[in-house]
Amino acid sequence: MTRTSVRPRSTVRALALGALVLGLAAGCGADSGSDEAPAVEGPGASEQEDAGTTADDDTADDDTASEGAASDDGAASDDGGEAPAAGAAALPADADLATEQLPITAEKAVEIGLGAAGGGELVQIEIDHDDDVWEWELEIVDGGRQHDLDIDATSGEVTEHDQDDDDDQDPAVDVTSPMPYAEAIEIALGKEPGRASGWDLSSDDGRIHYTIDIDRSSGDDDVEVEVDVETGEVRVDD
Structure with a gap:
């Protein structure tokens, strides 16, 4: 009589369960290796991009404002005063003062003279062509002190400035009023x-x-x- 070996039922069940677990594990590993996890943009990344764009825009605005300011400064410089431009040409000796204007006008000469004298009142002003140059001659009185000034009518340079006591009571004069x-x-x-x-x-x-x-x-x-x-x-x- 031949005897056949029979495994216990519990052993067979355990083996089948182990094979199932191994198969599931292999399947999960294959999925994770073939599929890439999707990129997720969090709010932090979006805010960084917005901040960079804003910074670029602000920089461009600042550059534009700087250029505008520089342009405005240049215009003010061009129109800002009566002083002649560098290298202003002198009028010829035979210029007609009725139709031609000296680089340093009478008004500017008075301003220069008062600045050199430290204030006071203009009591005389003269313009003529002397020693190959057009020259303003001013007499300014300040507190009993008389200032005699020669001013180059082309450059505005004070070429002579003499001072002396003044006992005269000459009235002040004005090149703009009552008659220019x-x-x-x-x-x-x-x-x-x-x-x-x-x-x-x-x-x-x-x-x-x-x-x-x-x-x-x-x-x-x-x-x-x-x-x-x-x-x-x-x-x-x-």
């Missing part, structure tokens, strides 16, 4: 046509007047024409 010098020149030329080669504003016995130097168109001798700043009265001094 351009108006006085026009009145003088209406009386004696020619070229305005120079002029002076001063006082005589308390009467303030312009004296316009005119080279007559007729070729006759030069003439001086006085114009009263208050009345406009004209007097010719041959």
Whole structure:
């Protein structure tokens, strides 16, 4: 009689369960190796990108503002004063002051003179061509002190400045009021046509007047024409 060996049922069940576990494990490993986990953008990454974009925009705005400011400064510099540009050309000796303007105007010359004197009142101003240059001559009085100044009418340089005690009581003069010098020149030329080669504003016995130097168109001798700043009265001094 032949005996057949039979494994216990519990042993067979255990083996089958182990094979199932091994199969499931192998399947999970294959899935994880073939599929890539999707990239997840968290809020931190999005905020960093936004911050970078904002910084770039701010930098561009700052650059634009800087360029605008530089442009504005340049414009102010170009239009900012009466001083002549560097290398301003001098007027020729035979310039007509009725139609041509000196690089340093009368108003600017007075400003320069008052600055050099430290203040005071203008009592006389004259412009003429002397020693190959156009030159302003000013007399300014400040607290009993008289300042005589020569100012280059092309560069604005104070070429001479003398001081002395002043006992006179000359009235102050103004190249803009009550009669601007351009108006006085026009009145003088209406009386004696020619070229305005120079002029002076001063006082005589308390009467303030312009004296316009005119080279007559007729070729006759030069003439001086006085114009009263208050009345406009004209007097010719041959």
